[in-house]
């Protein structure tokens with residue numbers, strides 16, 4: 001028997017009280033731990049969002065609406081002007097076209113269906129020039145009709161796969177070519193490759209030329225796997241669109257310069273182009289993330305404060321209740337320090353026990369709490385951010401666009417998929433905070449213990 | 462007055478006064494009290510309720526400090542003891558027995574007796590052995606030694622308290638109405654226990670009591686009235 005074992009034993013002296021105190025404490029410790037983990041997870045998300053969005057600017061020909069036509073294509077000269085501006089690290093350029101059955105010997109992996117045929121018949125009646133590269137044709141044989149294949153000439157080949165979320169485009173085989181060098185090579189979506197039994201190294205015919213498949217990619221869905229990507233100058237040459245750019249994505253050095261650089265580009269290109277940046281998306285995404293982070297921080301402070309108050313009041317209550325016992329210990333020769341040690345051990349026992357349960361609660365609750373916070377604060381943002389993407393000007397919707405806007409979506413989608421990272425550090429935080437809370441609780445107890453006069457034991461109860 | 466000359470004084474009290482600030486004014490619980498108790502004697506203090514008996518015992522035990530006056534125990538002046546020395550004094554030089562036993566409720570009888578030895582720095586196995594021996598000596602049998610105070614009778618609890626007071630072989634035992642909560646017969650047994658201890662161990666005992674038949678059997682009796690010593694009579 002010593003001050004340690006007495007302290008531990010005293011923690012369990014009154015079962016109902018022990019259960020009540022440990023219950024309350026473990027809930028508040030568990031809550032503060034899950035808030036801490038949520039806070040960390042959101043912090044990491046903010047860092048990655050800051051890295052991935054808010055530093056790109058899209059340039060599209062003014063008024064163009066996908067393959068509906070409209071607008072005058074940009075020129076390579078215009079892009080050169082943009083390139084000379086400051087803060088610009090790189091520009092991804094692309095030009096779009098579609099391969100019909102008359103210009104290639106391969107087939108789309110997407111079945112046209114009756115709807116597609118009707119569409120085609122209407123288009124064949126006239127006005128299909130833009131879509132089919134300006135070549136005029138005879139009315140085609142509708143029974144053998146397949147959908148045209150979107151083809152993109154791009155300086156950033158894998159980055160221009162359309163219809164796929166941020167990091168989900170993978171190269172299944174082969175190599176990525178240099179998109180700025182003219183060569184008769186192509187990256188082919190897995191869907192088309194499978195449909196036409198092509199492999200890396202196989203060749204196919206398009207624009208009257210033999211093209212070699214340099215690699216096959218998987219974009220994760222049917223739409224993105226039904227595309228062909230080729231070098232920008234090659235498509236410009238083969239589709240007779242030399243000097244033409246259908247869209248460009250400007251990467252800048254830092255999100256801080258987004259506004260000024262956007263204005264500089266607008267001044268350089270005038271009314272010939274629609275310039276949009278992802279500032280609003282970034283702001284909305286970061287704003288909601290920062291909101292959740294604040295909520296989690298305040299909840300963390302609140303829950304930890306509650307735990308400290310619980311143990312503080314508990315210790316005050318326990319010391320007051322055992323005044324006489326403290327007096328006895330002092331009267332028979334215990335020092336203040338020894339009595340304080342005993343009560344500190346008691347409070348540490350209670351908090352460590354509560355921390356052990358709190359860590360389990362925190363680990364289990366961290367991810368649901370993070371998701372709950374994220375879903376509540378971002379549902380509005382997500383709804384309002386998703387809609388404008390489809391309405392944005394430019395040909396991105398139909399193919400050949402860059403992944404930037406999918407990045408934005410990805411960032412927001414990422415919030416919903418936020419996962420708290422529960423690892424061994426939770427043990428450190430849990431027990432560390434328990435000791436800290438116990439220490440806070442014990443200081444009040446120690447003050448009261450020092451005040452108990454041993455002569456009080458002489459009084460009758 | 463023959464006693465005072467026998468042996469050396471264990472306890473010398475000179476001009477002891479203790480006042481308390483209370484509400485409207487000052488309550489003087491003890492006024493200019495002086496006396497001496499030789500080593501190995503059993504002294505009793507009698508007096509009506511509120512006459513200052515407990516106040517005197519608190520001062521003797523180093524639980525409280527006098528307003529003025531001096532206490533010398535075993536040649537040492539209590540006024541000169543610093544915090545650490547005062548704790549050691551309470552722990553080893555004296556042993557306290559209280560009217561309401563004042564045992565720690567969630568410790569067994571044995572553990573209660575071991576407490577002062579822990580404070581004194583004895584190693585655990587020594588504490589256990591001596592505690593058992595002391596409890597045997599005061600007549601608490603083996604099974605009851607493992608019981609908590611709540612499961613012992615008043616007389617048994619007071620035996621445990623006496624064993625605890627003896628734990629560190631004190632020179633002076635201070636007992637504040639040790640039989641006050643016990644029936645007459647049990648009270649007499651507890652008194653006899655204290656008496657035989659003072660004989661066998663040459664321990665000096667100062668016991669406050671209401672019971673004049675008990676007081677009549679001690680070596681010396683002091684009577685307090687309104688904080689002042691009124692008689693100083695030796696019975697033996």
Ligand SMILES: Nc1ncnc2c1ncn2[C@@H]1O[C@H](COP(=O)(O)OP(=O)(O)O)[C@@H](O)[C@H]1O
Nearest residue numbers: 481483488490509510511512513514515516517
């Ligand atoms: N801490 C204190 N504060 C104020 N008055 C006290 C205190 N302790 C004792 N007294 C007063 O001193 C007087 C003597 O008390 P006490 O020594 O307990 O008497 P006894 O033990 O003889 O019954 C009483 O009037 C009591 O009210």
Ligand SMILES: [Mg+2]
Nearest residue numbers: 514515516637
């Ligand atoms: Mg009294």
